[in-house]
């Protein structure tokens with residue numbers, strides 16, 4: 271009998287530690303996939319915030335500093351933004367729009383099927399805070415066979 275497709279949803283919390291910060295969330299996501307017994311399918315990771323985003327890239331510390339530094343130069347704080355009349359973080363919102371809010375990652379044999387250097391990275395643009403990532407796994411699980 272063919273294994274049944276399941277849809278499993280949950281969320282995880284990620285603490286960031288600076289106004290701008292990039293956190294590798296591969297470990298937390300992998301732990302969750304193990305907990306639900308995921309086998310093969312697709313995981314959608316969605317960052318539920320307007321001032322923090324999600325990308326996939328190499329988690330090399332110099333590169334992470336480069337990304338923060340370039341985003342800050344591209345969208346400097348206090349550059350005459352309309353939103354700053356009601357809030358002081360227009361730059362954080364704009365950076366988040368550039369980074370994006372979600373990633374779809376293939377899951378094979380219960381593991382994220384990423385390239386050698388690829389890691390899912392939460393990009394904090396207005397921290398430090400506790401952030402929430404929604405996880406939706408669609409696929410087969412261990413208890414199906």
Ligand code: ZN
Nearest residue numbers: 357358359360
């Ligand atoms: Zn705002």
